[in-house]
Amino acid sequence: MSLSFLTTAEEIRLQTAALVAQGRRLALVPTMGCLHAGHLALVEAARKRAEVVALSIFVNPIQFGQGEDFGRYPRQLEEDTRICERAGVDWLYAPTAEQVYPPGFQTYVTCEALSQPLCGQSRPTHFRGVATVVCKLLALFRPAWAVFGEKDFQQLCLICAMNRDLGLGAEVVGVPTVREGDGLALSSRNKLLSMEERKQATALFRALSTAKQRCCQGERSAPFLIEEARQSLLQAGIRTDYIAIVDGATLQPVERIEAEGARMLIAGFAGTTRLIDNMVLSPT
Ligand code: PAF
Numbered sequence: 001m002s003l004s005f006l007t008t009a010e011e012i013r014l015q016t017a018a019l020v021a022q023g024r025r026l027a028l029v030p031t032m033g034c035l036h037a038g039h040l041a042l043v044e045a046a047r048k049r050a051e052v053v054a055l056s057i058f059v060n061p062i063q064f065g066q067g068e069d070f071g072r073y074p075r076q077l078e079e080d081t082r083i084c085e086r087a088g089v090d091w092l093y094a095p096t097a098e099q100v101y102p103p104g105f106q107t108y109v110t111c112e113a114l115s116q117p118l119c120g121q122s123r124p125t126h127f128r129g130v131a132t133v134v135c136k137l138l139a140l141f142r143p144a145w146a147v148f149g150e151k152d153f154q155q156l157c158l159i160c161a162m163n164r165d166l167g168l169g170a171e172v173v174g175v176p177t178v179r180e181g182d183g184l185a186l187s188s189r190n191k192l193l194s195m196e197e198r199k200q201a202t203a204l205f206r207a208l209s210t211a212k213q214r215c216c217q218g219e220r221s222a223p224f225l226i227e228e229a230r231q232s233l234l235q236a237g238i239r240t241d242y243i244a245i246v247d248g249a250t251l252q253p254v255e256r257i258e259a260e261g262a263r264m265l266i267a268g269f270a271g272t273t274r275l276i277d278n279m280v281l282s283p284t
Pocket residue numbers: 030031032058060063130133134152155
C-alpha cells in the first residue's frame with residue numbers, strides 16, 4: 001500500500017469503516033512532525049502489530065504555554081512526507097489548526113492527578129492540550145493501537161489513564177527512547193540546539209546513567225541521587241527545571257528505591273531549549 005494523505009474527518013471515517021469491514025486493524029502514531037529515528041521506531045512498533053499504520057503530524061498549539069516555543073518548533077512537512085513514504089506509513093494526516101479547533105471549540109480533556117507534578121508544575125496547561133488532541137485523534141481514528149515514545153514518560157502515563165478512563169478502546173503502546181551515540185535522547189527540539197548546547201545536552205543522559213549505576217551498586221536514597229544529578233547538570237551548564245525519582249505507575253515521588261519501576265525524570269534547559277529524559281533506576 002502506498003502513502004495516502006487523509007485530509008478530512010469524513011474521509012477518515014470512511015476509510016476506517018472500510019478497514020473494519022475488511023477485518024484489518026489500524027495503529028496510529030500521533031506526532032508533531034520533524035520526524036527522526038525515534039518516530040521511525042514508533043512506526044516500526046505500529047507496523048509489527050497492525051495491517052495499516054496511520055501517522056498524524058500536528059504541532060498542537062494548545063499544548064504550548066505563553067512564551068514557550070510554539071513559533072520556533074521545527075516544521076518540515078515535505079521532508080516528513082518523504083520519510084513516511086520510505087518508512088511504509090499507509091496514511092498521513094496533517095490537519096490545520098482550524099480543522100482540529102474550529103471556531104467555537106471549547107471542550108478540553110484534563111487528566112487530573114497525573115498532569116499536576118513534574119512537567120505540569122512549569123507547564124500548567126501542557127497536558128490538557130496533549131490529552132485533548134490525543135483524545136480527538138483516538139476518537140477520530142479508533143485505532144486498535146496508539147503508539148508513543150517513553151521519552152515523554154509523563155505524557156505516556158497520562159494517555160494510558162485517559163484511554164482507560166474514557167473507554168477510547170485503543171491499546172496504548174510505549175516504545176523505548178532512541179538515543180544518539182553519545183546518549184542524547186532523540187527529540188525534534190534537538191534541532192534547536194547550537195553546537196555548544198548540543199554538547200551540554202548530553203548531561204541529561206549522563207546524570208541518569210550515573211544514578212542508575214549507583215542504584216545497581218546498592219544506593220537506595222532518592223535525595224542523594226537527585227542531588228548528585230543536580231550537581232552534574234549544573235557543572236554542564238544545564239539549567240534544571242526538575243529532577244525527580246518517582247514510582248513509574250503513579251508518578252508519586254519515592255524516598256528510597258526499593259520497588260521495581262522507580263524512574264528518574266529530568267527536565268532542563270540547554271540555552272532556551274527545554275529538554276526532558278528519563279530512565280528506569282531499579283535493578284530489574
Ligand atoms: O509527543 C508528541 O509529539 C505530542 O505531545 C503528541 C502526543 C503528538 C500530542 O500533540
